[in-house]
Amino acid sequence: MALPCPERNDCQICTYTPFVEVSMTVLPLNVPTRDRILDLAEELIQRYGYNGFSYDDIARSISIRKPSIHYHFATKAELGAAVAHRYTERFANTLQTITDTQKTAHSQLQAYIELFAQTYRRDRRLCLCGMLGAEAEALPQGMRGEIYQFFLINQEWLACVLRRGKEDGEFFCAESPESPESRALLFVASLEGAMVLGRGLEASNLVEEVGLALLADLTKR
Amino acid sequence: MALPCPERNDCQICTYTPFVEVSMTVLPLNVPTRDRILDLAEELIQRYGYNGFSYDDIARSISIRKPSIHYHFATKAELGAAVAHRYTERFANTLQTITDTQKTAHSQLQAYIELFAQTYRRDRRLCLCGMLGAEAEALPQGMRGEIYQFFLINQEWLACVLRRGKEDGEFFCAESPESPESRALLFVASLEGAMVLGRGLEASNLVEEVGLALLADLTKR
DNA sequence: GCTAGCCTATCTACTAGTAGGTAGGTAACA
DNA sequence: TGTTACCTACCTACTAGTAGATAGGCTAGC
Numbered sequence: 001m002a003l004p005c006p007e008r009n010d011c012q013i014c015t016y017t018p019f020v021e022v023s024m025t026v027l028p029l030n031v032p033t034r035d036r037i038l039d040l041a042e043e044l045i046q047r048y049g050y051n052g053f054s055y056d057d058i059a060r061s062i063s064i065r066k067p068s069i070h071y072h073f074a075t076k077a078e079l080g081a082a083v084a085h086r087y088t089e090r091f092a093n094t095l096q097t098i099t100d101t102q103k104t105a106h107s108q109l110q111a112y113i114e115l116f117a118q119t120y121r122r123d124r125r126l127c128l129c130g131m132l133g134a135e136a137e138a139l140p141q142g143m144r145g146e147i148y149q150f151f152l153i154n155q156e157w158l159a160c161v162l163r164r165g166k167e168d169g170e171f172f173c174a175e176s177p178e179s180p181e182s183r184a185l186l187f188v189a190s191l192e193g194a195m196v197l198g199r200g201l202e203a204s205n206l207v208e209e210v211g212l213a214l215l216a217d218l219t220k221r
Numbered sequence: 222m223a224l225p226c227p228e229r230n231d232c233q234i235c236t237y238t239p240f241v242e243v244s245m246t247v248l249p250l251n252v253p254t255r256d257r258i259l260d261l262a263e264e265l266i267q268r269y270g271y272n273g274f275s276y277d278d279i280a281r282s283i284s285i286r287k288p289s290i291h292y293h294f295a296t297k298a299e300l301g302a303a304v305a306h307r308y309t310e311r312f313a314n315t316l317q318t319i320t321d322t323q324k325t326a327h328s329q330l331q332a333y334i335e336l337f338a339q340t341y342r343r344d345r346r347l348c349l350c351g352m353l354g355a356e357a358e359a360l361p362q363g364m365r366g367e368i369y370q371f372f373l374i375n376q377e378w379l380a381c382v383l384r385r386g387k388e389d390g391e392f393f394c395a396e397s398p399e400s401p402e403s404r405a406l407l408f409v410a411s412l413e414g415a416m417v418l419g420r421g422l423e424a425s426n427l428v429e430e431v432g433l434a435l436l437a438d439l440t441k442r
Numbered sequence: 443g444c445t446a447g448c449c450t451a452t453c454t455a456c457t458a459g460t461a462g463g464t465a466g467g468t469a470a471c472a
Numbered sequence: 473t474g475t476t477a478c479c480t481a482c483c484t485a486c487t488a489g490t491a492g493a494t495a496g497g498c499t500a501g502c
Contacts, residue, residue: 033477048359051272054461068478070463126355130414133421134347134355138269144423151421178434185418185427186434190407193351193414197406200354200372202365206406213399213407220441254451275487289452291489 034072036062041083046125049135050080050143077140080132084146087128091115091150095157105165106215109187112158113211116191120207124199130192151188158184162218171218190214255293257283262304267346270356271301271364298361301353305367308349312336312371316378326386327436330408333379334432337412341428345420351413372409379405383439392439411435 031039040061044053055076059066073079094115102108119125129150136144159180165171166180194210197203252260261282265274276297280287294300315336323329340346350371357365380401386392387401415431418424 049270049272049356051270052356052359055463056460064477065479066462067464067480071477074463076462124358129421130417131355133417134352135270135273136420137345138273147421148423151418155422178437182430182434185415186411186431189414189418189427189431190411191414192417193410193412194406196351196354196413196417197372197410199357200350200368201376202369206410209403210407210410213403216399217438217441220438276489277486285451286453287488288454288490292451295489297488 033062033064033068037069037072037079038083038086041079042087042128043125045080045083045131046119046128047123049131051135051138077142080140081142081146084128084132084143084150088146088150088153092153095153099157099161105161105168105170106218108161109158109165109215109218110211112161112187113191113207113214116195117207117211120195120198121204124204126195126199127192130195133192134196154188155181155184158187162187165218172221187214254283254285254289258290258293258300259304259307262300263308263349264346266301266304266352267340267349268344270352272356272359298363301361302363302367305349305353305364305371309367309371309374313374316374320378320382326382326389326391327439329382330379330386330436330439331432333382333408334412334428334435337416338428338432341416341419342425345425347416347420348413351416354413355417375409376402376405379408383408386439393442408435 037058040058041053044057055066055069058069069079073082095112098108098111102111116127119127129147132139132143132147133151136147139147162171162180162183190210191207191214194207198206258279261279262274265278276287276290279290290300294303316333319329319332323332337348340348350368353360353364353368354372357368360368383392383401383404411431412428412435415428419427
């Protein structure tokens, strides 16, 4: 797909141009091509979706030819799966770090919410797996397992934190009959949805707003 | 885009075929072509996204030639905007009906949740504007206004119901400092997100589960 | 009642451009 | 000498969109 022209987003005629430079500000030099492809594909999926970018978009952005991408990732489906896998793995590591560094369940959840808020603040990017979840039906089979894993890991981690928070008397939520798993689901869903709404309403602080309400509810009876 | 083959979704080789028949079971006979195009485009966007279908997909599904679609909708952007506009308008009417027929704020919210649950139960379709919200950055300018309207209408209606529910003593939520608008946002976001998670986790009752938790929180202090 | 003129809705045949992907070659290097 | 990481040149299929023709229906004027 030809990406929208960032310089003239208000121009009706020039809404689409065949190519757009993508932000490369944070990329250090001497990064292996394979990683640069992954990084860019990740950004493009978060911004435009899996069906919203092409090999050519990537090729132009990192100044190599299109077939060179096929050398690293034989098919687009393979690239997509690799991006999703790396994203999920990195996310799981971050959750582990949160568990290790934040003492209370409340501060762990705060850090969790901040992950989503941070992502959205970067050019209003969506959670990669949120975007892919929405597109799931139009995705190659191989990618769906990765998305499934992402949400499962999130739910399990959150349920664990919520359970501990309840045991420690921090929260009153998740009382029977509600399960921590169910509350965990609401937590992820709300944050994913907040990003979608943020884009739709062209708002910049929706994730934070929703996160605050989410935390507040945990201390209610 | 070539749509995925529904009969052999597990087949790696045949993941993509150039064409797939789309469900036409509910369409009565003698529906004007223009409406059939709109109906099908709506279904395709909800299932695969705006960048996930082509004029040719529609043409084949309703057995006309592709240029005939251009006669009714000159550009794909025009078609997309028309679909979103009709969807939002229909949704607004439904909200009015809910207001007119359901007495308590609680039952109005229940009916609201059921709208999302119903949509998802139909082949796991996403809310049209949820899908488009996620894709927003890759969408032609003309469509974004329609998406904005959808979420605004939802937020305003919900805030209104929540305010009334609080006045009538049905709810304890939305106490200061939290505004009904903020709680309304959480409400929509959670339901939109639940649909995305439902797809990601390949679950069928997530919208209902999230809706239940959402309602339960309203009666907490 | 006939007909000229217009409108609607469709068609076939086409365009330029983009999609993912392949074949085969090359230069650097261990 | 084989491997790695790229390249040029190409392919087929699909993309949105256009040009021009046509068949049938409606209506005003004679």
